[in-house]
Amino acid sequence: MSSGCWSPLPGMADLGPPEIRLWQRVEADARRILALYRVEELRTPILERTSLFQRAIGEETDVVQKEMFTFEDRGGRSLTLRPEGTAGAIRALCDVGAEAGSRVFYLGPMFRAERPQAGRRRQFHQLGVELLGPPAPEADAECIALMWRILSEWGLADARLRLHTRGTVADQPAVREGLRARLAEVRDALCEDCQRRLDRQPLRVLDCKQAGCQQLMAGLPALTTFLAEDSRRYLDRVATLLSSLQIEAMVDGRLVRGLDYYEHTIWEATHPALGAQDAIAGGGRYRIEAEGRVVEGVGFAIGLERVMMALQARGVAPPPDPAPAVWLVSVGDRATAENLVLAERLRSAGVPCGADWSGRSVKAQMRAAHKAGAVWAAVRGDEELAAGTCRLKHMASGEERTVAVDELAAVVSGPA
RNA sequence: GUGGAUGUAGCUCAGCUGGCAGAGCGCCAGGUUGUGGCCCUGGGUGUCGCGGGUUCGAAUCCCGUCAUCCACCCCA
Structure with a gap:
């Protein structure tokens, strides 16, 4: 409501109950799947040297050009909050000397200084996977299968999967020049943005959403015609492998990735329940040169905020608040103090237990027990303290009986 | 970075031909000297985003500003 120091920064949100419970469920589902694929967690710093991203992602990309949170530390070093996870993961893996065969995932916040809108935050969260190893269609297909299995586990198998290739590094000049030459013929018909893209990022023109440009793109020869024969065969192979896995992927020549490190296979999943940011x-296969060595691998990242939006659009609600087995109700100051001790005893016995220490009326405390969804309410006053008992009420049935305090844990743990 | 819309109670919102700031839900208390839900009664919990201006008088009109949402752009 206000912009004071007590409200979060634009595009950055607090996340707590009840939504956090859906996040936890989604994360637990993903971890279970990842274990099946022998992919282990990697946690890297969210702050890195700016040069890491410039080198890995590409100096000319939009992400590096205008979307990074970059600042100088006290020593004048340029630091950046990670805008994506691959660069840091590769850096970390090189650091520990990991080689082809490393299989890791990461889960955490990423930062991009964009204008917030539906499905786009400045701090957002990704689940990413990196499988290191040299190019092999089977490796790419396995990676896509993993991604697809995670999405399916979440109930998002109605997502649409599009597939294409960037070709190899060697193909790039031919693709750029070929595309540029064909586009130059229609230059004047392109929108302003695309005319500018022509020189620096001709591939981006394919992605333009302007109706006029889209029509022109439709008339262009397939991107693959500029690629070497081997690159085309590689894409065909991945597509064939995916259909053998019953994964439906549409080969789409207009699919573009924004980061420079990709080569060969690239893919994207969109969900029909989302808005403009769908x-x-x-993900894709990549090749990153790091300190004189070349790291090859294949990976993907899933935008968790968007997953939550898709789930909510599909009517998936966060799991319910965990209800306490028993709620302690205190009559008088002595009982309140004694109930604190009792609560700890119950928890030591593994019994989820709630109470409030406000000294409010029994009526108010019972209301709190009801609201918390407690199965039982245990009432204690001076009389019960003297007798070593409590009045135990079963909330659903309303039945009430006297139970020895020493037996309370056993009774509330047993069948209601 | 560009454009459009919106900011009123904890939440969802009404009030906007300028004239005492409201509803529903929620919350609190009572109806039950020690018992929840349903019902009844009572309680408004507020910097009308913020700062100026016009006016006898502004939530309402004007200007500015901040924030949020949506879209462009870009991407997960």
Whole structure:
């Protein structure tokens, strides 16, 4: 409501109950699947040297050009909050000397200084996977299968998967020049943005949403015609492998990735329940030169906020608040103090237990027990303290009986 | 970075031909000297985003500003 120091920064949100429970469920589902694929967690710093991202992602990309949170530390070093996870993961894996065969996932916040809108935050969260190893269609297909299985586990198998290739590094000049030459013929018909893209990022023109440009793109020869034969065969192979896995992927020549490190296979999953920002996951094969060595791998990242939006659009609600087995109701100051001790005893016995220490009326405390969804309410006053008992009420039936305090844990743990 | 819409109670919102700031839900208390839900009664919990201006008088009209949402752009 206000912009004071007590409200979060634009595009950055607090996340707590009840939504956090859906996040926890989604994360637990993903971890279970990842274990099946022998992919282990990697946690890297969210702050890195700016040069890491410039080198890995590409100096000319939009992400590096205008979307990074970059600042100088006290020593004048340029630091950046990670805008994506691959660069840091590769850096970390090189650091520990990991080689082809490393299989890791990461889960955490990423930062991009964009204008917030539906499905786009400045701090957002990704689940990413990196499978290191040299190019092999089977490796790419396995990676896509993993992503698809995670989405399916979440109930998002109605996502749409699009597939394409960037070709190899060697193909890039031919693709750029070929595309540029064909586009130059229609230059004047392109929108302003695209005319500018022509020189620096001709591939981006394919992605333009302007109706006029889209029509022109439709008339262009397939991107693959500019690629070497081997690159085309690689894409065909991945597509064939996916259909053998019953994964439906549409080969789409207009699919583009924004980061420079991709080569060969690229893909993206969009979800029909989302708005303008409908990509829930994207990935590809990459090749990153790090300190004189070349790291090859294949990976993807899933945007968790968008996953939550898709789930909510599908009517998936956060799991319910965990209800306490028993709620302690205190009559008088002595009982209140004694109930604190009792609560700890119950918890030591593994019994989820709630109470309030406000000294309010029994009526108010019972109301709190009801609201918390407690199965039982245990009432204690001076009389019960003297007798070593409590009045135990079963909330659903309203039945009430006297139970020895020493037996309370056993009774409330047993069948209601 | 550009454009449009919206900011009133904890939440959802009404009030906007300028004239005492409201509803529903929620919350609190009572109806039950020690018992929840349903019902009844009572309680408004507020910097009308913020700062100026016009006016006898502004939540309402004007200007500015901040924030949020949506879209462009870009991407997960």
